Amino acid sequence: MNDSRGALDVETLLKIILVLVAVLLVIEILSALISGIIGLLQPLVMLAILVLIVLWLLDRL
Template identity: 70%
Template sequence: MIDTRGALAVETLLKLVLVLVALLLVIEVVQAIVGTLIGILQPLLMLAVLVLIGLWLLDRL
């Protein structure tokens, strides 16, 4: 039986690490953009919920 543990080349491992780091950076950027959008839209969403609850209580909905 041939032992193939550790058969990955160093360049392959470096490429894999580079891809994972790039993926983490993309996730961080997307998270920052989504967080900003939610931060901007949060008061509007809260106002919409307040209006919907008010209309429901007044039987207008």
């Protein structure tokens, strides 16, 4: 039986962990940016929906 356990070097494992942490940071930053953009656009979208409802009720749509 060929046991390949422990075949990775410590440096390789550290590089893998570093890449995973970098990916996690990028995901967190993108999440914050997207939620910020949506937070800014939310009142505008709600206002547009309100205007459409009022126009529909007044038969102007």
